[in-house]
Amino acid sequence: MNSPDSFLQDLLARMSLPEKIGQLTQARIEDQSPEKIQAGLKAGRWGSRILAQTNWAGNLKNKSLNVEEMNAQQKVAVEESPAGIPLIFGRDVIYGHRTVYPIPHCQAASFHPDLVEKACTCVAREAAAEGIHWTFSPMLDLVRDPRWGRVIESYGEDPFLISEMGCASVRGFQGEDPSAPDRILACAKHFAGYGGSEGGRDYDSTDWSDDSLHNMILPPFRAAVEAGIASMMSGFNQLAGRSVSASPHLTRDWLKTQLDWDGFIVSDWGSVNDLIAHRQAETRSDAARLALEAGIDMDMVDALYEEGLAALVDSGELSEALIDEAVLRVLRAKQRAGLFERPYTEPTPDLQRAPEHIAIAVELACQSIVLLKNDGILPLAATHKKIAVLGPYAEARRQHLGSWCLDGRSEDVTPILDALRTQMPDVNFITANAAFTDEMIAAARSAELTLVCVGESHVRNGEAKSIGELALPPGQEAFISALGALGVPMVIIDCSGRYLPIPAAEQYALAILHAGSLGTEAGTAIAKVLSGEVNPSGKLPMTVPRFTGQIPIYYNRKSPGSALNRGLFKGYEDKRVTPLYPFGFGKSYTEFSLENIELSAEHLPPGESVTLRATLRNLGGRSGAQVVQLYIQDAVSIPTRPMRELKGFQRIELEAGASQTLTFELSEKQLGFYTSKGEWIVQPGEFRLALGFDSTAELTHTLHYKNTL
Numbered sequence: 001m002n003s004p005d006s007f008l009q010d011l012l013a014r015m016s017l018p019e020k021i022g023q024l025t026q027a028r029i030e031d032q033s034p035e036k037i038q039a040g041l042k043a044g045r046w047g048s049r050i051l052a053q054t055n056w057a058g059n060l061k062n063k064s065l066n067v068e069e070m071n072a073q074q075k076v077a078v079e080e081s082p083a084g085i086p087l088i089f090g091r092d093v094i095y096g097h098r099t100v101y102p103i104p105h106c107q108a109a110s111f112h113p114d115l116v117e118k119a120c121t122c123v124a125r126e127a128a129a130e131g132i133h134w135t136f137s138p139m140l141d142l143v144r145d146p147r148w149g150r151v152i153e154s155y156g157e158d159p160f161l162i163s164e165m166g167c168a169s170v171r172g173f174q175g176e177d178p179s180a181p182d183r184i185l186a187c188a189k190h191f192a193g194y195g196g197s198e199g200g201r202d203y204d205s206t207d208w209s210d211d212s213l214h215n216m217i218l219p220p221f222r223a224a225v226e227a228g229i230a231s232m233m234s235g236f237n238q239l240a241g242r243s244v245s246a247s248p249h250l251t252r253d254w255l256k257t258q259l260d261w262d263g264f265i266v267s268d269w270g271s272v273n274d275l276i277a278h279r280q281a282e283t284r285s286d287a288a289r290l291a292l293e294a295g296i297d298m299d300m301v302d303a304l305y306e307e308g309l310a311a312l313v314d315s316g317e318l319s320e321a322l323i324d325e326a327v328l329r330v331l332r333a334k335q336r337a338g339l340f341e342r343p344y345t346e347p348t349p350d351l352q353r354a355p356e357h358i359a360i361a362v363e364l365a366c367q368s369i370v371l372l373k374n375d376g377i378l379p380l381a382a383t384h385k386k387i388a389v390l391g392p393y394a395e396a397r398r399q400h401l402g403s404w405c406l407d408g409r410s411e412d413v414t415p416i417l418d419a420l421r422t423q424m425p426d427v428n429f430i431t432a433n434a435a436f437t438d439e440m441i442a443a444a445r446s447a448e449l450t451l452v453c454v455g456e457s458h459v460r461n462g463e464a465k466s467i468g469e470l471a472l473p474p475g476q477e478a479f480i481s482a483l484g485a486l487g488v489p490m491v492i493i494d495c496s497g498r499y500l501p502i503p504a505a506e507q508y509a510l511a512i513l514h515a516g517s518l519g520t521e522a523g524t525a526i527a528k529v530l531s532g533e534v535n536p537s538g539k540l541p542m543t544v545p546r547f548t549g550q551i552p553i554y555y556n557r558k559s560p561g562s563a564l565n566r567g568l569f570k571g572y573e574d575k576r577v578t579p580l581y582p583f584g585f586g587k588s589y590t591e592f593s594l595e596n597i598e599l600s601a602e603h604l605p606p607g608e609s610v611t612l613r614a615t616l617r618n619l620g621g622r623s624g625a626q627v628v629q630l631y632i633q634d635a636v637s638i639p640t641r642p643m644r645e646l647k648g649f650q651r652i653e654l655e656a657g658a659s660q661t662l663t664f665e666l667s668e669k670q671l672g673f674y675t676s677k678g679e680w681i682v683q684p685g686e687f688r689l690a691l692g693f694d695s696t697a698e699l700t701h702t703l704h705y706k707n708t709l
């Protein structure tokens with residue numbers, strides 16, 4: 001870690017122990033009386049204020065921001081507290097502020113990190129203009145169980161994709177210089193492994209192997225460190241016998257010492273107190289000590305540090321040096337955020353929903369849509385005269401904003417039906433009550449085509465919202481079947497925040513479009529894709545199972561034993577074993593081919609690289625984008641490696657009939673992995689390579705790597 005500059009050292013030297021502990025305390029102060037707040041600020045009781053009412057604030061209606069009030073509080077902290085240290089205001093600005101972008105799970109489907117970076121730049125601009133200094137995003141949890149409601153906040157099941165998207169988001173929020181007035185600090189969460197909550201039940205234990213921990217869970221956090229992330233959040237989960245909010249080998253040893261990271265760690269809402277629930281600590285004081293010793297620098301809302309640290313130092317059970325180290329990390333983050341020079345916010349209301357923010361939101365929403373099935377009915381033909389737009393999402397607004405949205409407004413969302421009417425003014429779009437009624441059936445019968453807008457609402461996913469059955473909410477399958485039975489051509493638009501199997505849609509629909517939760521511009525984006533103005537290019541960031549019992553099912557798994565597929569044993573007696581849709585899959589309105597895939601050399605000497613080259617051709621009659629994906633398979637190794645690993649991707653736009661040559665570089669960086677002790681190794685041997693449009697692409701080339709010359 002860089003040695004702290006003299007300004008911070010001098011500041012620290014002037015602070016009393018209670019003031020130091022104040023810097024390590026994040027509070028939710030709004031439920032206190034104005035007098036108590038004033039007194040607390042004057043005493044330097046809190047280093048940070050979280051602008052939220054409950055932890056899963058996204059599911060509740062929250063108080064809107066009040067910049068004047070925040071500036072007034074800041075003034076007391078800066079001018080009247082003994083050390084005059086500004087507060088850092090944190091809020092869950094997860095994927096949007098007033099302009100709401102697609103949820104991260106949908107952003108991942110864009111496979112377009114540069115666009116995600118632009119979106120996060122706009123989010124930072126809007127949030128900073130309302131006094132927010134620090135967001136609790138990006139979430140870098142790798143997820144294999146979509147029943148977990150927080151899958152919607154994740155970038156999916158692949159560590160490389162998560163890293164690419166996570167770093168793009170860090171660059172977008174923080175920029176080159178996070179102290180700029182239009183940037184905010186990012187916070188990578190939830191360190192580490194929370195996405196493995198057993199059974200998809202939120203807050204449950206996790207039990208990743210060391211192999212998975214080092215190769216699946218930690219790489220995105222390492223990448224975030226390399227991208228300059230200012231803070232991280234420790235999770236709620238236990239991992240292999242310890243709460244990750246008191247796991248010194250993960251936080252102090254790996255993150256801070258081994259990676260030499262100089263940012264700070266905040267606990268999750270009450271996660272230090274959870275050491276008691278986990279039965280790792282007996283008392284609140286023990287919990288505070290264990291967390292601080294593990295390197296958790298700031299305590300989010302449960303007041304354990306405030307309550308217990310001073311007594312622990314006085315009794316000699318805790319060294320004040322550990323507190324000093326944590327305080328310096330927090331102060332450094334405040335310095336990085338420019339708070340010592342610019343503690344106050346100049347409100348700039350014009351920035352909210354600025355046209356350029358909306359334009360990027362439309363673009364990202366379009367690119368986040370995944371076309372899963374299409375018999376050619378899409379895009380909608382201009383010749384249609386009457387189309388029924390039905391289902392719970394036909395005119396929905398709030399639902400498109402997703403479950404972790406605090407500042408987006410329903411009135412800013414254009415519903416799908418309205419957007420279609422604007423997009424295709426010559427078509428008569430009709431609808432009926434969103435409930436399943438005879439009127440709805442009658443509307444479908446009177447139309448040439450039905451667009452059925454189904455989905456899972458934001459109140460059924462997100463934090464503390466897991467489901468036991470990976471399926472649409474009750475009634476929607478029946479509704480699709482009833483419409484399907486009419487024989488009227490049907491297109492399904494699925495507005496669920498996660499990827500769910502929809503058996504009735506598979507059976508009856510001619511096309512299935514996964515829209516997800518796309519934010520304020522959802523309707524506009526969906527209408528552009530349905531009409532063909534935009535050709536869909538999204539790809540699945542997660543494998544879609546056929547049925548719930550198939551979970552966990554993910555593409556980067558280990559090879560099974562040979563008895564699978566021997567004789568009659570195919571995995572299940574009663575069901576198919578293959579996924580409904582593989583990771584990386586997504587269709588387009590045009591066709592692409594990959595031709596002349598060539599490897600520049602079959603042998604890779606140490607320290608060098610080889611190139612995999614191919615020509616991508618758009619064979620169809622309209623322009624479109626394709627995401628070309630590179631996978632490797634380590635032929636033989638100890639420890640064993642996954643059947644496939646994504647090592648690169650490129651999103652290429654091509655005009656009809658056009659072609660482009662692509663090159664992917666391969667070096668030791670793509671071939672190596674971490675041992676279960678966390679050491680990076682590259683083993684000599686054979687590596688099989690696949691270039692294609694999803695994770696089932698054929699392994700066509702072999703590369704031999706020698707680690708000696």
Ligand code: BGC
Pocket residue numbers: 052054055056057092136189268269463
């Ligand atoms: C969530 C975090 C969130 C925090 C603050 C917690 O319950 O797990 O992701 O940032 O609350 O609202």
